Amino acid sequence: MDSFSPALLVFNLLLYLLTYVAATDSLTAQDPYLRDGFSLVSSNGNFELGFFSPGLSRDRYLGIWFKNRRGPTSVWVANRNTPINDSSGVLVMNITTGNLSLYSHDSTTIVWTARLLRKISNGVLQLLDIGNLVLRDGKDENPLNYSWQSFDYPTDTLLPGMKLGWDLRNNINRRLDAWKNPNDPSPGNLSWRMELHEYPESVMWKGSQEYFRHGPWNGVRVSSRPLGIAPILNFNFVSNEDEVYYQYSVPNKSHTVMVVMNQSNYLRIMYLWSPTERQWRLYTSLPRDFCDNYALCGPYGYCDIRVTPSCKCLEGFKPRSADSWTAGEFADGCERNKLMNCGDEVGFAQLNQLKLPDTKRTWVNKSMNLEECKQKCLSNCSCMAYANTNISGSGSGCALWIGDLIDLKLIPDAGQDLYVKMPASELVKRGEAQKTDRLKPKVKISLAAIVASLGLAVLFIGLYIFKKRSTVKDGHEKIEAQDLELPLFDLSLINSATNNFSIDNKLGEGGFGPVYKGKLTNGQDIAVKRLSRSSGQGMNEFKNEVILIAKLQHRNLVKLLGCCIQGEEKMLVYEYMPNKSLDFFIFDRTQRQLLDWSQRYRIICGIARGLLYLHQDSRLRIIHRDLKASNVLLDMDMNPKISDFGLAKTCGGDQTEGQTIKVVGTYGYMAPEYAFDGRFSVKSDAFSYGILLLEIISGKRSRSFCHLNDQNVIAYAWRLWKEGNSEELIDDAIRETCIISEVLRCINISLLCVQQNPDDRPTMSSVVMMLGCEISLSQPKQPGFFIENEAISRKISSSKDKSSSTNELTITLPDPR
Known part of the structure; x- marks a missing residue:
């Protein structure tokens, strides 16, 4: 000193x-x-x-x-x-x-x-x-x-020109650590740092647990990055005796960019400054999807976000525990169909479009070519796979993986080739005998095997044609089974699982039919949504929900396991949520005591992330149109999952809004422009989210509420806000334990979401940013108060007039199920 x-x-x-x-x-x-x-x-x-x-x-x-x-x-x-x-x-x-x-x-x-x-x-x-x-x-x-x-x-932010990684000469580890919370910049439990393996890669951690792995640099990009992501940045990777680091630059000098570690489930968020809007815009975030969770599918398993279930075993491998995989637990991973011993005749299966496995146990030689790399792996009984370290040009360099292959993900059109060691007999089954080790005697293929293979091919072609012709008819409507992209459950299995749809198994009544709890033969609990045969609207909802949710994978969206289409029966099979729906807790005097503020805040953030995925990150831009407390389900750990996509609408390309002549939804959650004019958008979903936010904070239903002259929760919250008494809105069940600053921040966000003019409302990307970051909030403008009863009456009356061109209005009252 x-x-x-x-x-x-x-x-x-x-x-x-x-x-x-x-x-x-x-x-x-x-x-x-x-x-x-x-x-x-x-x-x-x-x-x-x-x-x-x-x-x-x-x-x-x-x-x-x-x-x-x-x-x-x-x-x-x-x-x-x-x-x-x-x-x-x-x-x-x-x-x-x-x-x-x-x-x-x-x-x-x-x-x-x-x-x-x-x-x-x-x-x-x-x-x-x-x-x-x-x-x-x-x-x-x-x-x-x-x-x-x-x-x-660095603390929590990486600016252009900064280095994430090691200065080995001076023993400086340049890493990011998220703020503990917006009021406390001390390090939280989320970090992003460079791991100094033989084949270096950057990893995000939650405490001592790996959470997300970028994959190693392959000479062009990190192996986990899809093509087209973050095109506004140039990335650079340096690895030598003095330094190992990542760095990015911004070619367009008019762009202002920063990458921030955030104390939330989205560990890394990139913000782009918008000069016209004079605010930061969320550009991209990590993890991108469900498959980005580290080692989700265990050893020799890979994750494909496009299918359900997302975890699959590599070819030549099978689930280590079939029961666990059937139950949706994949962490045990996969094992070989046939054991492989040192000295066995082996070859390599070429697997494409993969994020490379965890590089903790690797051997690297940057001067070898691919054939030399293959021979090196053959000479080492512990080597399980090899790949080029640089995929530019014709490829160069060699990386060997010693031991299990962990944290694999399919990245269509952007991953890279990985060569996995396999017994020669398994390669023959795959039709890849030409890829077996030529240093060993060639495998002889008998005429019987060829005939058998041809027979299987004919069988598969026949099954494909049969499946293409299989349809389910409902009047003039038809659903083609091959378009569902979902596993099909047999009706007898569903009957057995639900005890023949016993009244004791009934969970509630949805918009197009009842929902039942069931248990499959492997012990997995399921929820079965059964289409009411008399519901014409339900058939449209059914088709819509199948088409939409089959393509969605996110931790805050309910997971569709499959469907049953047999005769007159049409059912959706979901993962079962043991803690029912959000309304079961926040609107019940006894149950609300079980949801403290920290849990409610986690639910608030989870719902926002789920909506952000629907609006921005899913393959289709989806507007839910019926977000409410009963459509937010809670899993065993009280994590929120948005459900019920029967009324959802898709928008193509950069479209963010649409219009309909048939207004459907729940009274008390609909935005004014949607209820009156049929205009729906990402901003109408934001309005519903604002209502839901007020309900979670206050423990009061949006419509079944009366306080002095306030006809609904929005009016009540707005009056308290204008008077500077917003703390009075807080549910008594959380008043003593909540963090007042967080609650007041959430009230501010909710009032921003329910502003009258849709253009004034924030997008869900902005909401996620406001919830998770140190950011000053703007003052809300006049809210869009709920439609009054007489207005709704006039709307319904006008919709019944055949000569009228006004929108048709279908209202669901938000009563307990």
Whole structure:
């Protein structure tokens, strides 16, 4: 610790205050102090260094942020673990040694100090235009010869030009750690760092558990990245004796981009500044989908987001536990159909479009070609697979995987080839005898085997033709079985599972028929939605739900396991949600006590992420149109899953809205423009989300509510907001244990969602950002109050007039099931 005179500091501070005239980007030997209340500003005016208090906290931190940008703008924090509880902070550059320290409490306590690579005698501390705070010797002719730089010690944000990875010469690990919460920049349990394997790759962690793995760099991109993702960035990877790191740049200088680690299930989020909207826009996030969860399908299993179930075994492998896989538990992974011993005749199956396996146990040689790589793997009994390390051109380099292959994912049109070691007999079954090891005797294929293979081919062709012709008719409507993209359950199995649709198994009544609990022969619980035979509308809902949800995979959407179409029976088979629906808890005086604020907040965030997936990240842009508490189901861990897609609509391309002459939905959740004019959009879903948010916070139904002159929850929440009494909205069941700042933030977000004008409402990407990031919120405008009863009556009456061109209105009252 440097010797330091408080008296000298006070004198210099006074001198500094008297001479400080305009903002500067540097501290020098003449002005070596920066106290709370003053700042450094980069020469281009983009970045500012100074003291700030995050969110609702009163603690003070030294940090760097985007200047004149609303939203999550803090990009670096010095003393994230040691806040200053008053405004006594002062940053001091020692004019003798160059040491950089942060003091508090009358300049007697050091709360943070920089780790210098070398001492300097003529120090200059400068905030660069790229957001990097650097300390250098003012007399050094090389301006890039830094003694210390903030880019070497990132917090939760990666800016263009920053490095994620290792400086091996100086033992500096450049990693990101999410803020604990918007009021506390200390590290949470989410991190992103470079793993120094033989074949390096970056991994995101939740505490000590791997959560998402990017895959190694393949000379073009990380092997997990689909083509077309983040085209606005250029990525670079460096791996040598001195450094191992990822880095990105932004070719278009008009773009302002930052990548942030977020304390949520979306670990990494990239924001793009919109100059026209003057706000940050969510550009992309990771994990992208369900299959990005680390090792989801276990050893030798791979994940394909396009199918259900998503986990599959590699060819030549089978589930290690068939019962577990049938029950939807895939972590045990797969095992070989035939054991492979050292010395057996082997070859390699070429598997395409894969994210490469976990690289913890790999061997790499960058000078080998693919054939040399193959021979190297053949010579090692523990080698299970090989691949090129560089796929550019004709390919080069060699990576061998020793032991089990873990965390595989199918990435159509963008993954790479992986060559998996297989017994020769298994390759013959796959029709790949030509790929067996030519160093061994060739496998002889008998005439009987050829005849048998031809017979199987004829059988499969016959089954395909039969399946193509199989249809299910309902009046003039027809569903082609091959278009369902779902497993088909036999009616006898469903009858047995539900005890012949016993009344004791009935869970409730949905829009197109009853829902029953069932148990399959393997013990898996299911929920069966049975189409009412008398429901004409139900048939349309059934087809719509099958077509839509069969293509969806997200942790916050209910999972469709299959369907049953047999005779007059048409049923959807879902995963069973043991904790029923959200309305069962929040609207019941007893059950609501079981949902504390932390659980409600997690549910709020989960629903937002599910809607974001529907609106932005799914293959089809989907507008739900019937989001409400009874359509949010809760799994065993109280995680929310959006259900009931019978009324959902798709939008093509960049379309975000549409119009219908048939308005369907639930009274109390519909946006005004949809209820009156039939205009639905992502913003009408945002309106429904805002209503749901108010219900979760207040524990009161949106319509069955009366308080003084307030006819609904929106009116009540708006009046309290205008009066500055929003805390009165909070459910008594959570009032004593909730974090008031979080609840008030959620009320603010809900009122933004229910504004009268759809253009004023935020998108769900903005909602996710507001929930998970340090960002200032705008003030809401007048809400779109619910349609009054007499207005609905007029609407229904007009829809019955055959000469009228107004929309047809179908309303569901949100009563308990």
